[in-house]
Amino acid sequence: MAARTVFVAGAGTEIGKTYVTAALTRRLRGQGRPVRTLKPLASGVPPLSDPAFAESDTARLLDAQGLAVADEHVEACSPWLFAAPLAPDQAAVLEGRSVALADLVAWCRAQIACTEGTLIIESVGGLMSPVTETATGLDWLRELAVPALLVSGSYLGAISHALTARETLRLHGVPLLAVAVSESEGAPAPLSTVAAAIARHAGVPVFGLRRGDACPEALADLV
Numbered sequence: 001m002a003a004r005t006v007f008v009a010g011a012g013t014e015i016g017k018t019y020v021t022a023a024l025t026r027r028l029r030g031q032g033r034p035v036r037t038l039k040p041l042a043s044g045v046p047p048l049s050d051p052a053f054a055e056s057d058t059a060r061l062l063d064a065q066g067l068a069v070a071d072e073h074v075e076a077c078s079p080w081l082f083a084a085p086l087a088p089d090q091a092a093v094l095e096g097r098s099v100a101l102a103d104l105v106a107w108c109r110a111q112i113a114c115t116e117g118t119l120i121i122e123s124v125g126g127l128m129s130p131v132t133e134t135a136t137g138l139d140w141l142r143e144l145a146v147p148a149l150l151v152s153g154s155y156l157g158a159i160s161h162a163l164t165a166r167e168t169l170r171l172h173g174v175p176l177l178a179v180a181v182s183e184s185e186g187a188p189a190p191l192s193t194v195a196a197a198i199a200r201h202a203g204v205p206v207f208g209l210r211r212g213d214a215c216p217e218a219l220a221d222l223v
């Protein structure tokens, strides 16, 4: 049976996609729902033997799934891992590798087909960050034809970034389940104010996650 799948897209980079994805994974597990979480493509990741690996998205997502940081789990979560802290296509070149959208999509489709329950896929950077030499995260999402969860920050300027991403998804016919606004460190406006402003225009449920918050039950219920 194919998994119910959600693609976690970002309004920008470093804004809380992994935080929200990990929180959502923990919540689903807490509800007794089977869940598998992937970060298929990741750059800036040190080797497994380096203690800094624990800070990587892959390590955080394995931890949320209750899986040990072991070669087979890392490979199953993140088959395209690159060391350089660059866009994945550029990081791949430095390792004599390349990323092709068709391979990425085929791999994700295979995981969707063989997973039971819910499959969560964390994207890379912002919605239109490059994932290969020619494709963006939006192309990846459109090829997969699965619904998105959009993660935004609450920093000054976040409302426009979130709504621009939301509008882009709408223009491309991508179904959006919800927007999760993850509180940015030192944000000048209260989280609730930012979330309310996004909600006025988003046309989907909007959830604010304060620093350190768990995933709201109501967000997990939508997934």
Ligand SMILES: Nc1ncnc2c1ncn2[C@@H]1O[C@H](COP(=O)(O)OP(=O)(O)OP(=O)(O)O)[C@@H](O)[C@H]1O
Binding pocket: 010, 012, 013, 014, 015, 016, 017, 018, 019, 020, 057, 123, 124, 125, 126, 182, 183, 209, 210, 211, 212, 213
């Ligand atoms: N609500 C929150 N509470 C506490 N820490 C948070 C929250 N949101 C984000 N962070 C922290 O901010 C940093 C950046 O967040 P995160 O790694 O989730 O971003 P990202 O969008 O996944 O980044 P990337 O584009 O590199 O994948 C991390 O250290 C993360 O733990």
Ligand SMILES: [Mg+2]
Binding pocket: 017, 018, 019, 057, 122
């Ligand atoms: Mg991340």
